[in-house]
Amino acid sequence: MHTINPSKLHHSKWTAAQPSNKEKHFMVTQLLRDEEENVVEVVIEAVYSHRELILPWQSLKDDSVWKVGWR
Numbered sequence: 001m002h003t004i005n006p007s008k009l010h011h012s013k014w015t016a017a018q019p020s021n022k023e024k025h026f027m028v029t030q031l032l033r034d035e036e037e038n039v040v041e042v043v044i045e046a047v048y049s050h051r052e053l054i055l056p057w058q059s060l061k062d063d064s065v066w067k068v069g070w071r
Contacts, residue, residue: 006039006057015067022048025070
């Protein structure tokens with residue numbers, strides 16, 4: 001696992017470790033915050049299909065699922 005500053009995730013690029021439906025490269029397009037302005041989830045968009053996923057930002061720490069940057 002790598003350390004991530006959730007406030008700096010906006011526009012960050014990610015590669016799926018096991019791509020599906022030709023969706024390999026993703027970009028964080030939005031940070032979703034709680035009432036105290038803490039980042040709780042991110043909206044991540046597939047570059048190929050423009051499909052959006054909402055997931056907890058902590059899931060990006062899992063090296064078996066996500067790789068930092070586009071590879």
